[in-house]
Amino acid sequence: MKALCWMAKHEVGLRNVKEPQILNPHDAIIKVTTAAICGSDLHLYNGTIPTMEKGDILGHETMGEVVAVGKQVYKIKLGDHIVIPFDIACGSCHHCEQEEYSACDNTNPNSILADTLYGHSGAALFGYSHMYGGYAGGQAEYLRVPFVDTNSIVIPQGIPDEKVLFLSDILPTGYMAAENCNIKPGDTVAVWGAGPVAQMAIRCAYMLGADRVIAIDHFDKRLEMAERSHAHTINFESAENVLDELKYLTGGRGPDSCIDAVGMEAHGHSITATLDRAKMAVGLATDRPDALRQAIQACKKGGTVSIPGVYGGVLDKIPFGAAFGKGLTFKMGQTHTQKYMPLLLNKIMKDEIDPSFVITHRIDLEKAPQAYQQFNDEKNDCIKVIINMH
Amino acid sequence: MTFSTTSTAQPKVAQRLQNPEKIHRSITINKSPAEIYTFFRNFANLPYFMKDLIALTVNSETMSHWVVQLEHGPKVEWNAEITEDKYAETISWRTVGKTEVEQAGTIWFSKAPRDLGTVVRLHMAYTIPAGKLGKFATHLVGEDPDSIMLINLSRLKAYLETGEIPTTKGQPSGRDEDLAPEMKH
Numbered sequence: 001m002k003a004l005c006w007m008a009k010h011e012v013g014l015r016n017v018k019e020p021q022i023l024n025p026h027d028a029i030i031k032v033t034t035a036a037i038c039g040s041d042l043h044l045y046n047g048t049i050p051t052m053e054k055g056d057i058l059g060h061e062t063m064g065e066v067v068a069v070g071k072q073v074y075k076i077k078l079g080d081h082i083v084i085p086f087d088i089a090c091g092s093c094h095h096c097e098q099e100e101y102s103a104c105d106n107t108n109p110n111s112i113l114a115d116t117l118y119g120h121s122g123a124a125l126f127g128y129s130h131m132y133g134g135y136a137g138g139q140a141e142y143l144r145v146p147f148v149d150t151n152s153i154v155i156p157q158g159i160p161d162e163k164v165l166f167l168s169d170i171l172p173t174g175y176m177a178a179e180n181c182n183i184k185p186g187d188t189v190a191v192w193g194a195g196p197v198a199q200m201a202i203r204c205a206y207m208l209g210a211d212r213v214i215a216i217d218h219f220d221k222r223l224e225m226a227e228r229s230h231a232h233t234i235n236f237e238s239a240e241n242v243l244d245e246l247k248y249l250t251g252g253r254g255p256d257s258c259i260d261a262v263g264m265e266a267h268g269h270s271i272t273a274t275l276d277r278a279k280m281a282v283g284l285a286t287d288r289p290d291a292l293r294q295a296i297q298a299c300k301k302g303g304t305v306s307i308p309g310v311y312g313g314v315l316d317k318i319p320f321g322a323a324f325g326k327g328l329t330f331k332m333g334q335t336h337t338q339k340y341m342p343l344l345l346n347k348i349m350k351d352e353i354d355p356s357f358v359i360t361h362r363i364d365l366e367k368a369p370q371a372y373q374q375f376n377d378e379k380n381d382c383i384k385v386i387i388n389m390h
Numbered sequence: 391m392t393f394s395t396t397s398t399a400q401p402k403v404a405q406r407l408q409n410p411e412k413i414h415r416s417i418t419i420n421k422s423p424a425e426i427y428t429f430f431r432n433f434a435n436l437p438y439f440m441k442d443l444i445a446l447t448v449n450s451e452t453m454s455h456w457v458v459q460l461e462h463g464p465k466v467e468w469n470a471e472i473t474e475d476k477y478a479e480t481i482s483w484r485t486v487g488k489t490e491v492e493q494a495g496t497i498w499f500s501k502a503p504r505d506l507g508t509v510v511r512l513h514m515a516y517t518i519p520a521g522k523l524g525k526f527a528t529h530l531v532g533e534d535p536d537s538i539m540l541i542n543l544s545r546l547k548a549y550l551e552t553g554e555i556p557t558t559k560g561q562p563s564g565r566d567e568d569l570a571p572e573m574k575h
């Protein structure tokens with residue numbers, strides 16, 4: 001079968017590989033119909049997530065048709081059309097019982113690596129480095145899905161893939177980011193980034209009762225998309241001072257909650273951002289947390305900073321004094337995707353949200369290696385890429 | 391609930407070993423102490439989850455023979471005797487007769503707080519002579535005895551909680567050695 005493989009930093013290859021097989025009794029194999037490229041994949045593309053190996057199959061936003069099931073699969077049937085969450089959960093450990101699926105204890109065969117780096121290992125992820133389990137990803141014609149009864153949602157007949165594909169990641173991620181803000185009537189939520197995750201977070205923040213959402217980015221077309229979701233926008237390159245602007249817009253109080261939907265590769269020209277880039281280039285730093293710094297600085301006293309943006313290592317110059325001084329609450333982490341999929345599918349079915357509005361590029365698998373480069377380098381035009389897999 | 395990791399909590403038999411290396415590890419498993427004890431006490435179950443344990447023969451109520459093939463190291467064998475056995479509480483063992491890895495161990499099962507299941511604690515003491523076993527690939531992450539036992543505890547947990555051990559062995563990749571023969575070039 002054909003699969004997109006990580007070959008090296010800035011090099012994704014389309015390779016002919018073996019088809020996956022059932023390896024464990026709770027596995028299923030799906031024939032992938034549609035997959036997407038995620039902003040998280042760009043962290044791999046840019047080589048900022050450790051423990052990738054040449055030849056690793058990429059992809060964690062994926063859906064398809066069940067073509068084989070293991071001996072102990074009870075819920076999912078051959079022929080089911082399913083969307084797969086990006087994190088792999090066992091469904092029976094204590095964290096899974098609490099619906100903290102991304103904290104699953106049992107799915108990472110390389111947990112000792114994550115234990116060493118992070119103190120504890122979370123759930124394994126599809127196509128996302130050996131530290132996160134080393135599982136082959138879903139930007140391939142077929143995918144093995146462990147614990148498929150837990151790691152899937154069945155899509156009713158007749159619904160186009162585009163409408164439900166993002167249940168795999170960015171829609172639940174935007175929703176959990178907004179839920180973590182603990183929004184109350186009258187609240188203003190500021191969102192750093194206007195990428196796909198931010199676009200979902202903006203809609204979900206309104207869905208959860210925000211009075212106003214402010215989106216911050218530097219790409220006009222992304223900001224225009226945010227405006228179509230009724231966000232107020234700030235272009236951080238043309239604005240004189242983002243922090244002053246946010247203060248002004250909130251009567252001096254600051255946003256009630258701040259969402260960092262940028263993560264470890266923030267752009268920017270501030271002194272700290274320039275220093276971050278230099279340090280990363282020579283291996284002295286792992287992440288560029290400039291959006292996070294700003295979010296902490298902007299947030300109102302006693303407010304919440306919700307961080308769906310991914311961080312991988314040790315962060316430099318985080319204004320912890322500001323966070324402490326203002327008594328901020330931090331909420332973050334990989335999304336507990338499985339927890340939110342049924343609720344959000346229901347909202348899609350009731351036409352309360354149609355997440356396909358973020359798609360700007362629909363391509364065939366052959367074009368996918370270039371699409372990685374395009375999504376990384378031409379962010380203004382390229383907002384979300386989906387790949388037709390069969 | 392407090393656990394001591396001082397020498398008094400070492401299995402008594404370990405005191406026989408001279409300057410042994412020691413392992414103290416614990417894990418919480420979402421099952422009752424009786425369930426875990428019952429599974430573990432049937433040593434025939436151990437190869438299901440123990441890394442590198444390629445054969446285990448139960449010879450009597452208390453005696454068993456173990457064969458371990460280390461992933462990047464030698465093959466070692468030993469006979470083990472169960473020296474203490476309390477239902478749903480604890481099991482101790484030690485090696486008997488001539489072996490290259492002399493060892494003694496105790497595992498305890500005690501109820502965890504709230505509905506968290508069981509805390510499983512493992513203490514082991516072992517000696518590795520210089521020479522053949524010096525080839526232990528202790529410099530590789532996860533291949534020293536302490537890490538192997540930690541991995542074994544996670545695998546025991548995964549097996550008991552889910553009925554399988556997570557793996558990616560046999561999955562496809564774009565690495566040359568994984569490609570189907572007709573795809574290699």
Ligand SMILES: NC(=O)c1ccc[n+]([C@@H]2O[C@H](COP(=O)([O-])OP(=O)(O)OC[C@H]3O[C@@H](n4cnc5c(N)ncnc54)[C@H](O)[C@@H]3O)[C@@H](O)[C@H]2O)c1
Nearest residue numbers: 039040193195196197217262263266267308309310334335
């Ligand atoms: N927590 C999770 O489970 C989860 C799931 C999916 C994605 N993510 C993460 O969310 C983040 C966003 O993903 P995406 O798909 O939207 O990626 P993306 O790369 O398309 O979007 C990031 C956006 O941030 C903007 N940006 C960069 N620096 C900025 C700054 N200083 N201030 C404001 N905006 C800035 C960029 O211009 C871009 O539009 C990534 O870190 C991704 O890894 C996390």
Ligand SMILES: [Zn+2]
Nearest residue numbers: 038040086169
């Ligand atoms: Zn993603």
Ligand SMILES: [Zn+2]
Nearest residue numbers: 090093096104
């Ligand atoms: Zn779990």
